[in-house]
Amino acid sequence: MAERITPRAENYSQWYIDTILQSKLADYSPVKGCMVIRPRGYALWEKMKAGLDGLFKETGHQNAYFPMLIPESFLKKEAEHVKGFSPELAVVTHAGGEKLEEPLILRPTSETIIWSMYKKWIQSYRDLPLLINQWANVIRWEKRTRLFLRTTEFLWQEGHTAHATEEEAQEETIKMLMVYKKFAEEYMALPVIAGIKSESEKFAGAVQTYAIEGLMQDKRALQAGTSHNLGQNFAKAFDVTFQTKEGTLDHVWATSWGVSARLVGALIMTHSDDRGLVLPPVLAPIQVMIVPIFKNENKAQVVGYARKLYERLKTQVSVEIDEDDQNSPGWKFAEAELHGIPIRVEVGPKDMEKNQAMLVRRDTYEKIPVANPEVETRVKQLLEEIQNNLYHRALAFRKENTHQAEDYQSFKKLIEEQGGFIESGWCGNADCEAKIKKETKATIRVLPMGRNGAGNRTCILCGEKAKELAVFAKAY
RNA sequence: CGGGAUGUAGCCUAGCGGUUAGGGCGCCUGCUUUGGGAGCAGGAGAUCGGAGGUUCAAGUCCUCUCAUCCCGACCA
Numbered sequence: 138m139a140e141r142i143t144p145r146a147e148n149y150s151q152w153y154i155d156t157i158l159q160s161k162l163a164d165y166s167p168v169k170g171c172m173v174i175r176p177r178g179y180a181l182w183e184k185m186k187a188g189l190d191g192l193f194k195e196t197g198h199q200n201a202y203f204p205m206l207i208p209e210s211f212l213k214k215e216a217e218h219v220k221g222f223s224p225e226l227a228v229v230t231h232a233g234g235e236k237l238e239e240p241l242i243l244r245p246t247s248e249t250i251i252w253s254m255y256k257k258w259i260q261s262y263r264d265l266p267l268l269i270n271q272w273a274n275v276i277r278w279e280k281r282t283r284l285f286l287r288t289t290e291f292l293w294q295e296g297h298t299a300h301a302t303e304e305e306a307q308e309e310t311i312k313m314l315m316v317y318k319k320f321a322e323e324y325m326a327l328p329v330i331a332g333i334k335s336e337s338e339k340f341a342g343a344v345q346t347y348a349i350e351g352l353m354q355d356k357r358a359l360q361a362g363t364s365h366n367l368g369q370n371f372a373k374a375f376d377v378t379f380q381t382k383e384g385t386l387d388h389v390w391a392t393s394w395g396v397s398a399r400l401v402g403a404l405i406m407t408h409s410d411d412r413g414l415v416l417p418p419v420l421a422p423i424q425v426m427i428v429p430i431f432k433n434e435n436k437a438q439v440v441g442y443a444r445k446l447y448e449r450l451k452t453q454v455s456v457e458i459d460e461d462d463q464n465s466p467g468w469k470f471a472e473a474e475l476h477g478i479p480i481r482v483e484v485g486p487k488d489m490e491k492n493q494a495m496l497v498r499r500d501t502y503e504k505i506p507v508a509n510p511e512v513e514t515r516v517k518q519l520l521e522e523i524q525n526n527l528y529h530r531a532l533a534f535r536k537e538n539t540h541q542a543e544d545y546q547s548f549k550k551l552i553e554e555q556g557g558f559i560e561s562g563w564c565g566n567a568d569c570e571a572k573i574k575k576e577t578k579a580t581i582r583v584l585p586m587g588r589n590g591a592g593n594r595t596c597i598l599c600g601e602k603a604k605e606l607a608v609f610a611k612a613y
Numbered sequence: 614c615g616g617g618a619u620g621u622a623g624c625c626u627a628g629c630g631g632u633u634a635g636g637g638c639g640c641c642u643g644c645u646u647u648g649g650g651a652g653c654a655g656g657a658g659a660u661c662g663g664a665g666g667u668u669c670a671a672g673u674c675c676u677c678u679c680a681u682c683c684c685g686a687c688c689a
Contacts, residue, residue, distance in 0.1 A: 150683075165681075225688070246689090279688060280614070287688070340689095348689095360689065397689050430648050467649035485648055495648085 144411045149355040156405060157284050160414050160475050170282040170289035174398070177476065180422035182292065182398050186272065188324045188420070189294060189396065192316045198268045198296060203250050205274070206241040211249035215374040218248065221341020225277040227289075243276040248342065248367070248393060251297045252375040259299060259389060261380050266309070267299040285402030286359070286613055293397035299389045301379065303368070306390035310366040313394040314347045317362035325400065326417040326528035327351050327407050328535050329361055330558070330608060332583025336567055340393075344368035350582045350608070352535045353406040356556030358582045358610035361403050364394035408500075408527050414477025415499055417527050418520040425456040425516060426473040430466045430485030443484045446494060446512060450482075453513055454520065474499060479523050480516060500526055548597050548609075552577045558610050562594025562603025569598040579609045 142159060143151040157163050162178030174182065190200070206229065212219045222245045229241040244250065251269070259267060272294050282288050296313060300306040314331055321327045329349035339346040343365035351361050372378070372388040379389055408415040418424050427450075429443035440460055450456040459469050466483070473481045483495040494512050496505045500523050507515045538557030542548035551559050563569065563581065574580050584605045591603035 148683095154682085167680095169681080221688095275689090277688075281685090281687085291689075293689070363689070395689070399689055428648095432647065433645090436647095462647080463651095465647050465649085465651055467647085467651085469650085470648095471650045483648070487648070 142411060142413060145354065152411070153402075153406060154284060156409055156413055160477070162401070162405075162414075163284055165284075168289070170279060172284055172288050174292075177422070178401060181401055181404070181416070181420065184420045184422060185320075185324070185400055186294070189316075189320055190272075192320060193270050193294075193296065196268075196312060196316060198270045198298075200271060201269050202271055202273070203247050203254070205244050207244050207247075207250045209240045209242055211253060212242055214249065215342045215370060217370070218342035218374075222246070222277075225279060227276045227278055244273075245275055245277045246393075246395075247271065247273070247275075247295055248297065248371055249375070252371045252377060252391075255297075255299055255389070256375050256377045259377055259379050262301045262382055265299055265301045265379060265389065266305065268296075268309075269298065270294060270296040283402075283613075285405070286399050291397050291399070293395050295393060295395040298392045299372075299377070300391070301381070301387075301389065303390050306368070306392050307366055309392045310345070310347060310364050310394070313392070314349065314362075314364040317349050317364065317394070317396060320396075321349055321351065321361055321400075321403075322528065324417070324419050325404055325407070326419075326524055326531060327361065327403060328528065328532045330583055330585050331587075332585040332608065334363075334583060335570055335581045335607075337570060338581065340365045342367060342370055343393075344370065347586075348583055350610075350612075351403055351407065352538060352558060352610070353403070353613070354534070355406070356538050356611075358558065358612040359399075359403050359406070360582070360612065361400060362394070362396040365392060367391035367393060407531050409477065412471070413475035415527070416477035416479060418479045418524045421477065421479050422455065423457050423476070423478050424454045424520055425450060425480045425482060426469075426478045427456065427458040427482045427484065428466055428469045428473070429458070429460060430483060431462075432486075435486055436462070439485060439489065442489050446482065446484065446509075449513055450516060454516060470497075480519055482512070482516075498523060500530075542597060543594075545597055549577055552579045552609070552611065556611065558582070558608050560606060560608055561597035562591050563605045563607040564596035564599055564601040565604035566596075566599070566601075569596055573598055573609070579611050581607045582610050582612060583608050 142155040145152045160177065161175050163175055164173045166173050226245060227243040230237055258264065274290055274292050276290050279287050279289060298309050300309060318329055318331050321329045329351045331349050334346040334348055340363065345366045347364045348360050349362045350358050353359055369388040369390060371391050377389050378386050381387055405414065427443050427447055429439045431439035443458055447456060447458045470481065477499060479499050481497040483497060488494055492509045493506050494509065496507050496515065496519060540551050540555060540557060540559050542551055542559050542561045548559060548561060570581055584607055588606055591606050594603040595601065596603050
């Protein structure tokens with residue numbers, strides 16, 4: 138037996154850590170709060186990156202790279218921005234054996250350095266829109282860290298766009314939010330609620346922040362991506378103006394949007410179980426593992442049979458074959474499950490006799506005998522079914538764990554006893570929001586879009602007529 | 614930054630002041646095995662997190678220190 142993964146029911150946090158360490162996605166680093174992403178974890182991130190990058194390119198964005206070191210004075214140019222980030226900055230004060238004249242910040246995000254450059258690059262409406270994305274690492278000095286979900290250094294993507302009009306910037310903000318929603322749902326099989334963040338949860342320096350929120354298996358919410366309409370805040374702070382068609386001078390309108398390797402954590406917490414990872418086929422680095430089951434006397438035949446299958450499958454899916462003759466089949470099954478490989482193909486003497494293969498689903502553990510000639514077709518079908526099933530399973534879970542509360546008593550009871558998302562009316566007052574947070578630890582995750590607003594609801598706390606429909610939850 | 618816990622081989626762990634720090638997993642060698650985490654035999658691997666102290670004697674007691682994890686306040 139390999140080391141035991143703590144069951145979810147016993148201790149969800151420990152399960153999460155055990156799963157990551159044992160499946161070799163990541164390991165702790167020598168520096169507190171940092172993590173090493175191991176090849177299996179990085180392969181997963183690379184798949185996500187490739188998917189997102191494709192969606193960004195489709196929507197007209199280009200990649201670029203801006204440096205990690207930012208002059209301290211840049212951060213200070215936008216008042217809200219510096220206020221929001223100063224508690225978590227890492228600062229370089231010495232370099233080359235000397236004290237620096239001006240300290241350098243290790244970027245917590247790149248708005249300031251990017252806008253200092255946009256000032257040079259934008260003169261006319263003909264230079265707009267400017268649609269740039271960068272894949273980078275950032276540093277935020279967090280008090281409390283968790284593998285993938287919150288680490289001192291993390292990998293992410295940040296898009297920074299500049300537009301001629303307010304409407305166009307708003308359109309971009311929503312467009313990218315929807316790209317994130319599509320990615321979460323179609324690639325990660327993670328249903329998310331898209332909506333607007335309240336003032337208190339807004340990005341430091343934004344006019345408005347939008348987010349997608351998912352619900353994890355422990356019924357806590359996780360913010361999976363954000364998209365900000367920055368208005369003219371950064372353009373004004375860095376004095377980025379352009380000449381309009383009419384010849385007037387105007388500040389440009391901006392957006393920024395990002396998702397991080399936290400998505401790996403979201404993926405784990407959405408689908409995985411007590412035997413290890415469960416990965417959606419679209420993002421699984423290895424989709425199929427073939428396990429030949431042989432004895433010494435029939436090894437050549439069985440492995441030969443398995444290899445033919447492998448050759449056929451590898452032109453269509455990502456497949457590996459485990460021919461090791463030291464580990465038992467049982468060991469290999471457990472290993473494939475730990476790593477979240479969506480389909481395991483078992484082939485042994487019994488299958489050879491019947492000219493078939495045994496397909497085993499990671500999501501349901503169902504064993505399906507399939508006639509040899511139909512294996513490729515069935516594997517591809519099954520990968521789609523698994524992807525689909527994971528999404529619908531997660532969606533059903535979210536539905537079961539989304540509740541309505543009409544009064545504060547039942548709201549508190551729901552938060553305490555049920556968890557999950559709770560939909561309630563909110564008057565829009567930050568004091569009510571803060572008080573609810575203090576008393577229940579639940580925060581407004583989003584004001585969901587595409588719903589009919591507050592309707593006849595009243596504020597869950599003060600009882601005034603509600604201005605908004607709010608989704609509350611305890612969050613990561 | 615507060616509260617709690619833990620540091621003994623790559624990992625888990627025994628030790629409860631007294632010889633040469635014991636075991637399991639993993640690793641290496643050989644043989645045998647293989648339809649749900651195989652068996653036998655042999656082998657390598659530890660300045661007991663670090664510093665100081667108490668003692669005839671410290672993995673064990675004391676002080677300090679460092680690190681990590683868990684729980685809370687702040688956050689992608």
